[in-house]
Amino acid sequence: DQQVKQNSPSLSVQEGRISILNCDYTNSMFDYFLWYKKYPAEGPTFLISISSIKDKNEDGRFTVFLNKSAKHLSLHIVPSQPGDSAVYFCAASGRYGGSQGNLIFGKGTKLSVKP
Amino acid sequence: KAGVTQTPRYLIKTRGQQVTLSCSPISGHRSVSWYQQTPGQGLQFLFEYFSETQRNKGNFPGRFSGRQFSNSRSEMNVSTLELGDSALYLCASSLVAGGVLETQYFGPGTRLLVL
Numbered sequence: 001d002q003q004v005k006q007n008s009p010s011l012s013v014q015e016g017r018i019s020i021l022n023c024d025y026t027n028s029m030f031d032y033f034l035w036y037k038k039y040p041a042e043g044p045t046f047l048i049s050i051s052s053i054k055d056k057n058e059d060g061r062f063t064v065f066l067n068k069s070a071k072h073l074s075l076h077i078v079p080s081q082p083g084d085s086a087v088y089f090c091a092a093s094g095r096y097g098g099s100q101g102n103l104i105f106g107k108g109t110k111l112s113v114k115p
Numbered sequence: 116k117a118g119v120t121q122t123p124r125y126l127i128k129t130r131g132q133q134v135t136l137s138c139s140p141i142s143g144h145r146s147v148s149w150y151q152q153t154p155g156q157g158l159q160f161l162f163e164y165f166s167e168t169q170r171n172k173g174n175f176p177g178r179f180s181g182r183q184f185s186n187s188r189s190e191m192n193v194s195t196l197e198l199g200d201s202a203l204y205l206c207a208s209s210l211v212a213g214g215v216l217e218t219q220y221f222g223p224g225t226r227l228l229v230l
Contacts, residue, residue: 043221
C-alpha cells in the first residue's frame, strides 16, 4: 500500500510557464515533506521541504504548498526552464514521530520543459 | 563542503556472491540512511544509522546489513546476491539537531548489476 502517491508519471510544460507537481499521502503521522529532483544515474538532489506546521514554503522559483486536511502537497516551479527537466520525487517522514531516517518516497513525476 | 560520496560507483557481481558498498557522509553529519532504487519499486528505505547504531530498518531480508564507524562512514553489505538485487543503492546523510533528523542529502549512488 503506497503511503505517498504521485499520480502523474509525467508532465510536459512550455518554457516560462508554471509547472505544478502533485503528491498525496495517506499517513496522518507524516509531519515533514520534501521534494527532490533526480537525473538518471545520479542521486536525488534536495529542492525544498515543508513541515506540517506550515502551509507554504518558498525558495526562489520553487514553492511547496501543503494542505493537511486533504493530505496533499504540490510543488510549483515558476518560471519553468529546460534545465528543470528531470524526475521529481515527493518524500515524507514522521520526523517527530519516531520514524527517523526513513523517508517514504512517491514513484516520481517526470517533468519535461520544452523550449 | 564536500557532498556525500559513495564507492564504488558501478559494480558487477554474479548470483551467490556478496558485495560491500561504502558511503562517506557530509562532514558533521552523523546520520546515514541507505535506500534501494529499482524501476518497479522506486526508492525504498533499507536502514538508518546514527552514532554507530542502527535506529531504523526497512522491510528487506536479513541478507542486507550495514554498519557505521566512529567517523560516521557507513558500509552496507548484501550477501548471497540475487538477480533482483540489481539496483541503484543510494546513501543519504543528515544532521541530527535536538534529536530531530534534518534534511537528507544523497550521494550519487552505486549501480549494482547482478548477473
